[in-house]
Amino acid sequence: MRISKSFIPTLKEVPTDAVIPSHVLMLRAGLVRMLSAGIYSFLPVGYKMVKKVSDIIREEMDAIGGQEFHLPALNPKEIWEETGRVEAFGDTMFHLKNRDYVLAPTHEEIMTYHSKGVLKSYKDLPQIWYQIQTKFRNEARPRSGVIRGRQFLMKDSYSFDKSFEALDESYDLHDKAYRKIFERCGIDFFVVGASSGAMGGSKSEEFMVQSDAGEDTVAHCKTCGYAANVEVAKSVPAEVKSTGDKKEVYEIHTPNVKSIDELCEFLSIHEQETAKSRVYIVDDKPVLILMLGNDEVNETKLESVLGASVRPGHPEELKKITGADAGSIGPVGFTHRIIADERLKGLYNLFSGANKNDYHIGGIDLERDVTDIEFADLRTAETGEKCVRCGKEIDVFKAIELGHIFKLGTKYSEGLGANFLDESGIAKPLVMGSYGIGVERVLACYIEQNYDEKGIVWKKEFTPFDIQLLALNIKKDAVREVADKLYDDLGDKGYEVLYDDRVDAQAGFKFNDADLMGVPIQIVVGERNLKENKVEYKVRKTGERDLVAIDELYSKIEELTSNL
RNA sequence: CGGGGCGUAGCGUAGUCCGGUUAGCGCGCCUGCUUUGGGAGCAGGAGGUCGCAGGUUCGAAUCCUGCCGCCCCGACCA
Numbered sequence: 001m002r003i004s005k006s007f008i009p010t011l012k013e014v015p016t017d018a019v020i021p022s023h024v025l026m027l028r029a030g031l032v033r034m035l036s037a038g039i040y041s042f043l044p045v046g047y048k049m050v051k052k053v054s055d056i057i058r059e060e061m062d063a064i065g066g067q068e069f070h071l072p073a074l075n076p077k078e079i080w081e082e083t084g085r086v087e088a089f090g091d092t093m094f095h096l097k098n099r100d101y102v103l104a105p106t107h108e109e110i111m112t113y114h115s116k117g118v119l120k121s122y123k124d125l126p127q128i129w130y131q132i133q134t135k136f137r138n139e140a141r142p143r144s145g146v147i148r149g150r151q152f153l154m155k156d157s158y159s160f161d162k163s164f165e166a167l168d169e170s171y172d173l174h175d176k177a178y179r180k181i182f183e184r185c186g187i188d189f190f191v192v193g194a195s196s197g198a199m200g201g202s203k204s205e206e207f208m209v210q211s212d213a214g215e216d217t218v219a220h221c222k223t224c225g226y227a228a229n230v231e232v233a234k235s236v237p238a239e240v241k242s243t244g245d246k247k248e249v250y251e252i253h254t255p256n257v258k259s260i261d262e263l264c265e266f267l268s269i270h271e272q273e274t275a276k277s278r279v280y281i282v283d284d285k286p287v288l289i290l291m292l293g294n295d296e297v298n299e300t301k302l303e304s305v306l307g308a309s310v311r312p313g314h315p316e317e318l319k320k321i322t323g324a325d326a327g328s329i330g331p332v333g334f335t336h337r338i339i340a341d342e343r344l345k346g347l348y349n350l351f352s353g354a355n356k357n358d359y360h361i362g363g364i365d366l367e368r369d370v371t372d373i374e375f376a377d378l379r380t381a382e383t384g385e386k387c388v389r390c391g392k393e394i395d396v397f398k399a400i401e402l403g404h405i406f407k408l409g410t411k412y413s414e415g416l417g418a419n420f421l422d423e424s425g426i427a428k429p430l431v432m433g434s435y436g437i438g439v440e441r442v443l444a445c446y447i448e449q450n451y452d453e454k455g456i457v458w459k460k461e462f463t464p465f466d467i468q469l470l471a472l473n474i475k476k477d478a479v480r481e482v483a484d485k486l487y488d489d490l491g492d493k494g495y496e497v498l499y500d501d502r503v504d505a506q507a508g509f510k511f512n513d514a515d516l517m518g519v520p521i522q523i524v525v526g527e528r529n530l531k532e533n534k535v536e537y538k539v540r541k542t543g544e545r546d547l548v549a550i551d552e553l554y555s556k557i558e559e560l561t562s563n564l
Numbered sequence: 565c566g567g568g569g570c571g572u573a574g575c576g577u578a579g580u581c582c583g584g585u586u587a588g589c590g591c592g593c594c595u596g597c598u599u600u601g602g603g604a605g606c607a608g609g610a611g612g613u614c615g616c617a618g619g620u621u622c623g624a625a626u627c628c629u630g631c632c633g634c635c636c637c638g639a640c641c642a
Contacts, residue, residue, distance in 0.1 A: 017634060
């Protein structure tokens with residue numbers, strides 16, 4: 001492709017609205033342009049990469065027996081009402097104003113609709129149906145460029161099986177295919193397993209990429225691969241022991257001491273000698289949560305312990321329930337349910353609030369002084385703590401969800417009445433799985449993981465072009481002749497070449513554009529080296545560059561390519 | 565949806581607090597000449613509803629009111 005005849009609008013300056021590296025570079029390298037918040041147009045080179053991702057996905061989906069569909073994005077609302085998802089999606093679903101249609105945010109209903117009455121017998125199963133299609137979600141806050149948009153490309157597939165055992169197989173096939181897809185796209189990913197309790201214990205796995213732009217926080221152990229959303233992640237924090245003789249409880253006057261830090265300073269004690277109190281309201285009843293020192297309550301864990309949703313108590317409620325304001329609340333004398341984090345188990349001589357403003361209590365032994373105290377894992381895992389599985393250190397960081405595989409079960413087949421006859425002639429709902437990949441996210445995540453101060457760094461298996469050929473000062477006939485010939489010859493040899501044949505662009509301009517666009521190998525044809533019958537090559541990733549005789553260029557390129 | 569920031573030429577911005585000629589600058593763009601291995605030089609030129617609407621004023625990019633759009637943080641995320 002000749003740049004002089006192409007639309008690749010590169011930008012020297014950073015657009016103000018872009019913040020994260022992938023967004024900045026996708027804009028600067030001319031891959032995308034924004035149309036509206038969360039709505040992006042893909043330009044030729046960007047679309048080329050979208051197609052590349054899609055092709056990789058297609059190959060791997062076809063390899064596990066997937067069959068590609070193309071479903072409508074415009075759906076009758078009625079079909080979504082049958083499964084109750086118009087309400088479930090709420091404002092996230094786009095509705096048309098002049099007809100009862102919605103824009104599909106995903107396609108479980110439509111795929112299930114098509115399976116109904118068609119997958120009639122167990123003999124028709126299993127099936128894997130997929131598509132790569134635009135989805136619409138009215139995100140309250142689109143962000144991070146293409147990573148969270150109101151309109152985005154998604155590969156979604158659905159498996160139909162005769163039993164949950166058979167579903168396990170379809171699920172495993174997807175698990176393997178997904179790993180191949182992300183590996184082929186050069187993504188450094190990890191897998192977070194979760195048994196999502198809310199949906200009836202179905203198994204699901206999320207394919208994640210570490211990134212500050214991520215919306216999930218996960219704990220990950222590089223040693224053994226343990227990974228979990230921080231909302232549920234377990235960890236082994238450093239052990240804490242109490243010291244000294246066991247004392248009896250005693251009251252201390254602590255004027256204006258509210259936080260754990262203030263308490264520690266006032267009494268010259270360590271935060272691990274304190275128990276912090278938090279009052280939550282559950283089903284209109286208060287529960288006191290005790291955490292060691294400054295450990296924060298993990299509300300998700302708390303909710304799963306209690307089996308109900310919680311909210312922090314309002315200041316007025318706290319006063320009414322405990323007789324004190326936040327900062328002076330404690331377990332001794334608290335008359336409602338008390339749950340302490342496991343880390344507090346076995347500790348004594350603890351300090352906590354006295355349920356009386358400006359007073360704290362010392363010498364607390366929770367098991368001795370608090371009747372009916374319960375213990376549970378209520379804290380949030382943090383970097384540096386030990387992995388529950390292998391004991392090595394875990395990392396806690398932000399991550400982007402690239403793909404999600406999910407054992408759906410019969411929710412949609414039941415909702416839409418998609419049944420089949422089993423071996424004994426009994427009608428049963430199809431057992432389904434649902435599996436998604438954010439196509440543009442793959443692209444953005446790749447860039448998040450592969451760039452430097454000059455621009456994008458594509459890798460040889462995952463690049464819009466194999467070679468970027470730069471003809472410097474192309475007004476010189478000698479340069480043009482050689483560069484034109486190289487362009488033709490490299491093309492004939494099967495390389496995809498991006499040819500910078502712009503007449504008016506200076507050398508430096510072309511170099512910087514090439515580095516920005518990130519094609520793995522650059523070949524530079526300039527008058528200077530042509531006198532020696534040589535051209536220059538440069539490896540984008542390493543910056544390695546050298547001169548090579550023109551007749552040795554092809555073998556050099558082969559060598560470079562195989563070493564990349 | 566809550567909090568914060570921003571909106572001036574294709575991009576990046578000055579000017580806004582404290583109203584006053586023709587809205588300035590860099591990049592990019594067009595024409596010509598020169599230059600040609602790390603984002604060129606000279607000369608000439610085009611390009612603006614100062615986000616939109618209303619108001620105050622002799623006079624509004626600038627002050628007031630309402631709206632729209634974009635970014636960031638948070639909430640939300642089948």
